[in-house]
Amino acid sequence: MATYRAPQARRPHIEKRARRQTLAARVVGFVLLWGLVGLMTLVADRAMPREHLPWKTLAIIDPVGAATKVKAARAGEDPAACRAILVQGGIDYAEVAPTTGQCGLTDTVRLTSGLAPLTPADAPLTCREALAFSIWERQVVQAAAFDELGQAVVGIDHYGSYACRRQYGKTEGPISEHATANAIDVAAFRLADGAVISVARDWADPGPKGRFLHRVRDGGCRIFLTTLGPDYNVEHHDHFHLDMGGWPKCG
Numbered sequence: 731m732a733t734y735r736a737p738q739a740r741r742p743h744i745e746k747r748a749r750r751q752t753l754a755a756r757v758v759g760f761v762l763l764w765g766l767v768g769l770m771t772l773v774a775d776r777a778m779p780r781e782h783l784p785w786k787t788l789a790i791i792d793p794v795g796a797a798t799k800v801k802a803a804r805a806g807e808d809p810a811a812c813r814a815i816l817v818q819g820g821i822d823y824a825e826v827a828p829t830t831g832q833c834g835l836t837d838t839v840r841l842t843s844g845l846a847p848l849t850p851a852d853a854p855l856t857c858r859e860a861l862a863f864s865i866w867e868r869q870v871v872q873a874a875a876f877d878e879l880g881q882a883v884v885g886i887d888h889y890g891s892y893a894c895r896r897q898y899g900k901t902e903g904p905i906s907e908h909a910t911a912n913a914i915d916v917a918a919f920r921l922a923d924g925a926v927i928s929v930a931r932d933w934a935d936p937g938p939k940g941r942f943l944h945r946v947r948d949g950g951c952r953i954f955l956t957t958l959g960p961d962y963n964v965e966h967h968d969h970f971h972l973d974m975g976g977w978p979k980c981g
């Protein structure tokens with residue numbers, strides 16, 4: 731007569747084996763997952779343009795891609811790397827001496843040549859803001875001007891980059907990125923034929939002028955951390971606020 735063995739007697743052995751199998755399955759799953767991630771990274775590294783790859787170096791000659799914003803923000807945190815990218819892109823700058831106090835300037839430059847000149851010329855910018863501005867001017871503004879208007883932008887008018895103030899000039903509330911020269915308010919673009927495209931006058935234009943301005947804003951959103959224009963609120967009806975601080979915002 732067969733001896734009946736109670737299931738309880740085998741349970742510790744079965745549970746141990748089941749635990750080993752579960753652990754093995756997890757290890758295999760983990761290895762497969764990371765192997766797949768590694769393989770996809772390798773394929774991306776070989777096949778995708780570098781503007782889409784956050785681990786590749788940033789260059790001003792690169793078209794704007796999925797990784798441009800994150801690379802510009804990261805490069806901007808390293809003063810030497812930021813300046814090296816400007817120089818490599820053929821953009822000249824002058825150092826602005828650091829200052830102290832509530833609106834002290836650090837890591838600040840003034841763009842001197844290599845881009846459409848700014849008016850007024852006295853526009854101190856943090857290096858990361860200068861870097862983002864340079865990419866925007868080369869890859870977005872000039873490209874949109876040629877496509878939509880058939881000519882180059884030869885000058886950019888602005889309402890200021892550095893101003894020791896709170897947001898919207900209020901007496902209370904967050905300190906503006908302008909207080910550290912980490913922003914610029916762009917008002918108009920001067921074309922080679924002498925025409926001026928202004929945000930205030932031409933934003934709503936259904937033709938090439940309006941299309942140019944919308945492309946310029948949309949391109950800004952892919953480079954700067956914050957890009958605000960007439961669509962954002964009435965305070966920005968006449969300029970694009972472009973800055974490299976805080977959380978990403980586009981409007």
Ligand SMILES: [Zn+2]
Nearest residue numbers: 913914915971
């Ligand atoms: Zn502003």
